[in-house]
Amino acid sequence: MTPDQEAADYGYLTTIGRVTGRPHTIEIWFARHGGTVYLLAGDGANSDWCRNVEENAAVEFVVDDEIVGRRASPVTDPAEDALARRVVVGKYQAGYGEDLTEWRDDATPFAVDLG
Known part of the structure; x- marks a missing residue:
């Protein structure tokens, strides 16, 4: 992942639908x-994409039109959980108009392996 990709505002996660297969x-x-790239599921682990990842870890994570990761998983280790929350909120808090603390604390972290 290049520095420009790392600084991008958004990434695009493609999962395979656990029901549709699409x-x-x-x-x-x-x-x-x-x-590792960390993601926070604001709707918790009940989001479709989260349930898709739990069913099938094969994903495509794309930044600036390049696939940078192909495997995702829920974060279960407490230390990694805290790290994931800290780095995601740390990237976005300064440029966001509202406090992200509640979102940080309620979201469910996922990890995407780079490479």
Whole structure:
């Protein structure tokens, strides 16, 4: 992932629908830390994309028209959970007009492996 990609406002996550088997793409905030991109599901793990990832970890995560990740998973480790929340909110809070603390605390973190 290039510095320009890392700084992009949005990424695009394509999952495979667990019912339809069809690709399902969403636009989402993200932040990179090391070899991982973190996403926060604002609607919690009940979002369609979250349930799709839990059913099938094979995804495409695209930034600036380039696939940068192909595998996603829910974050279950408490330390990684805290890191995911911190890096995503850290990327967006300064440019966002409202406090993201409640969203940060309520969202469900997911990890996308880069490469």
